[in-house]
Amino acid sequence: MSKCKVELAYQILKELHGEVVAEIARHLMKFGPRHIKLISEVTQLRVNQIKKGICILIQHNFVKFDRNKKGVTEYAINTDAVSLQLRYPRYIYCAKTLYGDAAELLVEELLQNGQSLMSIASERVTQRLNEALEATGNPKITSSLVRDKFGLLVKTHFLRRCQTVLTDDENRVISSEEPKETESLFILPPLEAGSKRKRNPDGSGPPSKRSKMEEMDIPPDDGVYWMINVERFHQYFRDQLIINCVNSKIDKQAGEIIRNMLRLSEIKTEPHSTVSATMTITEIFHSLPKELGMTKHIVEQYLSILTEDSVDVISKVCDSSGGLYVINIFKVLKSLCQAHIESFVQERFGSKCLRIFRVLILKKHLEQKQIEEYAMIPTKEAKELLYNMFAEHFITLTEISKTVDHAPSRTYYVFRVNIDQVARIILEKCYKAAGNAIIRRQMEVAKHKRVLDKQERVDAIIASLDQAGADEAQKEEIKETITPPEKEQLERCRTTVNMLEQSEIQTDETIFIIETYLYYSLLNTPIK
C-alpha cells in the first residue's frame, strides 16, 4: 500500500473521526488484518477505545472482520474506501444534479452515517427538507415522497444493501459477505405503514447498531441496511468523462450522441469491460431526443468522425444493418489518463520536455540522437531535458550492448516511456498533495480559531434573537462586536480554506481518472 495514500487516509479520518480512530486505521493499513489485543499492544490504546474506534470504522464500511482459524476475530481495513471520503462532495453533488434535493440529502445522510435503514434515513431527510421549506414559507412534503426518491436511487443502483452478516452457532455475528446474487442488493423492503414486524430474534444488522436499536420502536424494515454504491457513482463519473472528452475533442452534438450511446448500452455492457455492448445505427438514432434536431444523415456523419478520430472513441465492428458500433471505453480512458499525464509533464518540466515525452510515446523507443532529430531540439538541451525527466523516473533507459563487455562506445542507450509507471508516480503525488492540502487547511482553521469561534457565537446569538423577535438595531449591535480587522481576518481565512478545499476536490479528479485507468489496465493485462 502506498505510503502517501495511508497518510492521506490518516489525515481524512483524523479530521472526521478524531485521532484515535485514525491511529487504529493507520495501524491496520500498515500491518494488515489484526485482532484487537495486538492493536492495543502496539498502539498503546485501551481495548475499550479500540473497540469503539473499530465500531465507527465498521459503521462506515471501512473495516471488515472475519474469524481466523484460531477463532479470534480479526479486523481488516479497506484503504481505498477510506480515501474515497475525499470524493464525498462529488457523490452528493451528483445525486443532486440527477435527482434533486431529496436525493442529495439522502446520499448525504447515508454518507454521514455510513449505513442506515431506509425508514430512518427517509424520516430524517423529510424533517430536514421540511425545516428548510418552512423557513422559506413553502408547503411541507410527505415522507412517502422522499421514500419514493430512495426507491428510485435503489432502482438506479446508486444505493445498495449492505453485506449480509454471517453468524455462528450461537448466533454471534462473525463476518459479513456479499450475497451471491447481485440483484438481491437492490430489493426494497416492504414499507407499508402499520406492517411493523416483530424484531427477528436472531438479529441481523451490524452489532454496532443493534444495542442502540433495541430501546427504540422497531421500524418495519429493521435489519435491512443501506449504503451508497460507490461503483455505480464511479461508473457515472466515468461516463461523464467520456462525454466531456468527446465534447472538447469534437463538439457538443457529438457529446450528446455519445451520451445516448452510453445510456443505450449501459445495461447490456459487462461491468469493467473494455468496450461497450454493440448497438446499431438505427438504435442510436432513435434513442436521441428529438429536440436535438439531428437528421439521420448528420448522425451518420458524426459516427464516422468519431470512428476516425485519433482518440478512437467508437469503432464500427460490423457492417450489417447499417453498422454496429461499440464505445471503446478503455481507449478513451487511456487517452484521458495520458492527457492528464501530459498536462503534468507540461507544467512540471516545460513544453520542450512534453514534446520529447510524446515523441517517446509515439515512437516507443529511441536513442538520444533520434529524439533530437524528431523533436528538433539541439543536443545539449535535449540531454538536460532527458536527464530531468529521467531523474524523476518519467522515462526509462535501457542499455543494449552490441558486445559482451558492455563498453559504452558499443552500446545503444534506448529511452522509453512506461505510461502505467508514470501514472502511478503521479497518483502518488496526488495523494501527497491532497494530504498536504488537508494538513494546511486544518492549520489555517486552527490559526484563526479564536475569531471563528467568536463568529459562531455571534451567529448563535443572532439566531436566538431572531426567534425572540428582536428588532434590527439589537441584531446590528451584536454584529458589530466583530471588529473590521477581525472581519478581514475571517474573510481571508474563508478564501484560504475555500482554495484548499477546491484543490482537494480537483486533485481527487486527477486521482479518479488515473485510478480508473490503472484499474482497467490491470484487468486487461494478459497474465503471462
Added chain:
Amino acid sequence: MAANVEIKQEPVEGVDLETRIINLCQQNPSGINEETIKDDMPQFDVKQRVTAINRLLSTGRLEIFKSGSKLIYRIKDGQSTNSQLKGGDNQEKLVYQIIKEAGNKGIWIRDIRYKSNLLMTQLNKILKNLESKKLIKAVKSVAASKKKVYMLYNLEPDRSVTGGAWYSDQDFESEFVEVLNQQCFKYLQQKAITAAEGKSDPVAQKNGSYASSSEIWTFISKLGISKVQLAVEDIETILDTLVYDGKVEESFLEAQSGDRKRLYRSIKPLIETTGLMRMPCGSCPVVDQCREGGVISPLTCVYMKDWLS
C-alpha cells in the same frame, strides 16, 4: 566574296563545331568515331573536323582510344581539374580521387589517411595544396563540431553535414524552429476556426480544417520570415514537431498518382490543466522531502503561502 565570308565565319563555326562535338560525346558516353561526327554534321569538311578534334585533344577535353582499326573519341572526366592537377604528383591525384569518391557527404581526414596510406604530415601538405588551388574545400560537420570533412570544391554539402536549413555555422537555430512552429500552428488554428464558422455539416467542418503541407509551405514562404529557402520537407519536419506537441493531427490523402499527400489540422486539447497541477504541491520540486513535522512541511511551506495569499 563567298571565300571572304567563309574566312570570317570560320572561327565562329570552329567553336561551334567543338561544342557540338562535346555535346555529341555527352550523348554517347561510350565514345564516338569519325563516322558519327560526319553523319551528325555534314556541313563541316574533314579539315575543320581535324582541327577541332585536335584542339579538343590538346586542351584535354577529349580522350582518344583505339577500337579495332577505328579511333574513338570520348569525353575526359574532370577535364578542367586535370589541367590544374598537372603540376601535382601522383599522391596528390590519389588524394583527390579519394575525396572525389566521398561525394557531397565529404570524408574525414583520418579516413583519407587510411585509404591513401600517406603520412599525416604529407597528407596535410597535399590537402593544403589542393585547398589553395580551390579544388577541394573543408566543411565543418554538424554531427561533431570538431570534425572537418573534405569534399570537392564545387559540391553543395549534404544535409547530414550542414544539418539543413536549421543550422547556421553548426549552430542549431532553436529560435527559428520555434517561430516556424508557432506560425504553422497559428495558420492551422485559423483554418480550423474558419472551417467551424463557415459550415454546419460536421464532416465538411472537419475536412475544411485540414491543410496540406505544401499549402502551409506557401504560407510560410510568403511570410518571408526565413532567410534561407525552405523545402516542403523542411516544413513537414516543423509540422511533425507540432504533432509531437499534441497540438496538431496528421492525416494522409492518397493521391491518384499513388503518392501520399500529408495533411494537418489543429486539434483542441482534451482537458484543461489537470487538477493536481492547480495547487503548488503538483509542481513542487521538494515534494519527496515534505512531511508534517519535517524541515519542509505543508505547515510552513513558502509555496503554499505565496499561492494562498
